[in-house]
Amino acid sequence: MGACGSCAAQSKGDEKRVNAALGLDLIHLFGHSWGTMLAVDYLLSGASVTSLILASPALSIPRWRADADIYRALLPPAIQEMLARHEAAGTTHTIEYHDATLEYYRRYLCRMDPWPEAMDRSHEESSGEVYLEMWGPAEFHATGNLRHYDRTGRLHEIGVPTLFTCGRYDEATPLATTEYRQLLPGAEMAVFEQSAHMPHLEETQDYLARVRRFLDRVH
Numbered sequence: 001m002g003a004c005g006s007c008a009a010q011s012k013g014d015e016k017r018v019n020a021a022l023g024l025d026l027i028h029l030f031g032h033s034w035g036t037m038l039a040v041d042y043l044l045s046g047a048s049v050t051s052l053i054l055a056s057p058a059l060s061i062p063r064w065r066a067d068a069d070i071y072r073a074l075l076p077p078a079i080q081e082m083l084a085r086h087e088a089a090g091t092t093h094t095i096e097y098h099d100a101t102l103e104y105y106r107r108y109l110c111r112m113d114p115w116p117e118a119m120d121r122s123h124e125e126s127s128g129e130v131y132l133e134m135w136g137p138a139e140f141h142a143t144g145n146l147r148h149y150d151r152t153g154r155l156h157e158i159g160v161p162t163l164f165t166c167g168r169y170d171e172a173t174p175l176a177t178t179e180y181r182q183l184l185p186g187a188e189m190a191v192f193e194q195s196a197h198m199p200h201l202e203e204t205q206d207y208l209a210r211v212r213r214f215l216d217r218v219h
Helices: 003-022 034-044 061-072 077-089 095-108 117-125 128-134 152-157 174-182 204-218
Strands: 028-032 051-055 162-167 188-192
Touching: 028 034, 034 051, 034 152, 051 204, 061 095, 061 174, 077 095, 152 174, 162 174, 162 204, 174 188, 188 204
Parallel strands: 028 051, 051 162, 162 188
Antiparallel strands: none
């Protein structure tokens, strides 16, 4: 067995030991946004789950960036100019740039006003340094390590029941999400009409009901 085969076997063994230790007989895996990258790569590594939910998926960052450019073009011209000026000058750490990003976020990240406490808390406790290194200075300006990530060429390898979800105004656009779903035979999809990137917070009851219907069917 070659080195890659040995790593795959060890990974599979580690997975079984973790599942056994936690008493997990059936695993329904949920990934949201960046978590969809982790979920897909976990399955592509040979992991075994019962079903998969890919919420507001980020499975092709080149596509994400192209969609973000379309959304940016819909912002007020003064905001567009301010964002572009700071990005060109390398001053995306400034309060002015941060404040300008909120115009985008209120449209395509979360449309609730005010934002829910859970979302505010997650932002306050997250590491800006790690986000900058892996992603970039803003949701719509990916300059970090993940900017070339793309798994669309391998989605057909996933053979478990899968549900895609997104919001109508999601930065993970309904069109992109539809295209991902079409690459995974038999996958389902739900679009939440009043939501952006956080339909589980923006339309919680409808979101949970849709997830429950999917899980009841595949469990």
